[in-house]
Amino acid sequence: MLRGLIAGLLLALAGLPALAQGQPAPSRAIQCSAPLPSDQAWRVGSGFMMMEDLARHLNTSAPSLPLGPVRQTSKAVPTLEIAVSRPDWLTPAEWRHAFFEAVAYPDGISPIELRESHLQRGTVxxxxxxxxxxxxxxxxxxxxxxxxxxSWQVLLLLCLDPVQQGASALRAQGRELRAYARQPLFVSTLRLSAAVGLLTVLAAYLVLAFAAARIHARQYEHSRRLLGPGAPAPLAYALRPTVIAQDSFGYCSLSRFQVLLFTLVLAGVYAYVMGRTGELPNLSQSVLTLLGVTLTGSTLARLTEGSPMQTANRLWLLGTGVLDPTPRLPRWTDLVESDGEIDVTRVQALLFSLFAAVALVVSGTGDLENFVLPDQLVTLIGISQAVYVAGRALPRDSAKRLNEEVASIRAAEQRAMADPADAAARKDFETARNAIASSLRDVFSERFCESRLRGLQPGERAQPPGVA
Incomplete structure (x- = not known):
């Protein structure tokens, strides 16, 4: 008994190499058997056809499978979509049980000179x-x-399982290569397509930076005076997203930053897909909805854009020198800050926008036409935009309080100027002057000149910029 087990084990181990040789690696063979001559009896096959035999078969036969367009998708791994129609000689039942294989060889090789080394097998x-x-x-x-x-020639091979045709069991395990089709295809590379997308984003951003450098030249001169020798070059300063996305008051606008972000991301993805497929891709409904929400939010935010100060109060602050008249420099904190504090609605809108942009890059590059954002995420972005715009449109408590305090100090100044000997009027002016500092600091931050406010006297005005 033991001897029989040992002998059986040795025979099994000895037969493994032969078995491995009888089942070639899929990369060197296709899972179809060569068609046998009509005068030969059907026999059990291995189910594989070596590439050398396939090349010989292709050299001596002609394509007879109706083949539609062949297109390359935008996926990272080269993926081809081949439209094939059912041949007239094949019944619908046989067609539904059909098995496909695909190979390709470099264009320019004659169909009658194919060799095993020319063929590249695809995974269907x-x-x-x-x-x-x-x-x-x-x-x-x-x-x-x-x-x-x-440039390649792509071949789609139609294989049929004889068992599905109701034939003898002797033909089992032997899918037969019944027909094939040939179609030329120009294949782009992932590196080149990615470079096209990145260069598109870079070119668009450089154009915007050049425009921003010209528009905000005065702001740059002010930043150079503040930074001294460490100031960046004009173009380097304009390359900052905060400079490109700022509003007319020098604040980095969240709505403009969102539009800038989605525009650049979509332009890069669109250029990549076009370079990868050679076609102008369609945009999915999710992409159009996302752009519509951000553009609507940006438009409404611009309608509500304006200074929190009343004109008369703002002129008084500028005239007295309490408020620095030089251009304000935009900062990253403008995206999440409002009235000197963190605005959670801005944080929410910014985070969800970043999530959507990352999803567009990761998933949209593979299939931009069918890219879908979860409805919940689109809804959250829309709600965040609505709350953000509503917050800009509604009167802000800090701005309202500051306007009242500036009006109070202006009234006290007028009373003190009307009667310089009135000690009570002067005391009211000093009290209002000391109380307004915290509100000015919250609203105008670094543009508030606190030392100027402390020494301000009734009727005193600052010299215009550039006047000695």
């Missing part, structure tokens, strides 16, 4: 054949290498 994703046209997806990782695009 399991299709669902329809009675009419069926789209077959094939992965071809070996077609994408380096930077330069290449």
């Amino acid at each position: 994703l399991p299709p669902s054949p329809q009675d009419g046209e069926t789209v077959v997806s094939v992965l071809f990782p070996t077609l994408d290498s380096g930077w330069r695009p290449s």
Whole structure:
């Protein structure tokens, strides 16, 4: 008994190499058997066809499978979509049980001079054949290498399982290669397509930076005076997103930053997909909704854009020198700050926008036409935009309080100027002057000149900029 077990084990181990040789690696063979001559009896096959035999078969036969357009998708791994129609000689039942294989060889090689080394095997994703046209997806990782695009001949092979035809069981395990089709295809590379997308974003951003450098030249001169020798070059200063997305008062606008973010991301993804597929891609409904929400929010935010100060009070602050008349420098904190404090509605809108932009880059590059954002995320972005715009439109408590305090100090100044000997009027002016400092600091931050306010006297005015 023991001897029999040992002998059986040795025979099994000895037969493993032969078995491995009888089942070639999928990369060197396709899962179809070569068609046998009509005068030969059917026999049990291995289910595989070596590439050398496939090349020989392709050299001596002609394509007879109706093939539609072949297009490359935008996925990172080269993926081809091949539209194939059911041949007239194939019944719908046979068609639904069809098995596909795909190979490719470099364009320019004569169909009668194919060799094993020319053929590259693709991985066919399991299709669902329809009675009419069926789209077959094939992965071809070996077609994408380096930077330069290449031209290929793609062959789709139709294999049929004889068992499904009701034939003898002797024909089992032997899918037969019944027909194939050939179609040329120009394949782009992932590196080149990604470079096209990145260069598109870079070119668009540089154009915006050049425009911002010219528009905000006065602001840059002010920043150079503040920073001294460490000030960046004009273009380097304008390359900051905060400079490009700022409003007319020198604040980095959250709504403009969102529009800038989605515009650049979508432009890069669109250029990448176009470079990858060679076609102008369609935009999904989620992308259009996302752009619509951000553009609407930006437009409404601009309608409510304005200074929190009343004109008369703002002129008084500028005239007395309490408020620095030089241009304000935008900061990153403007995106989440409002009236000297963190605005959670801005934080929410910014975070959800960043999530949507990352999702567009990660998923949209693979299939921009069918890119879908969760409805909850789109709703949250819309709510955040609505709350953000409503917050800008409604009167702010700090601005309202500051306007009242400036009006109070102006009235006290007029009484003190009308009667310089009135000690009570002068005391009221000093009290209002000391009380207004905290409100000015909250609203205008670094533009508030506190030392100027402390020494301010009734009727005193600052010299205009540039006057000695």
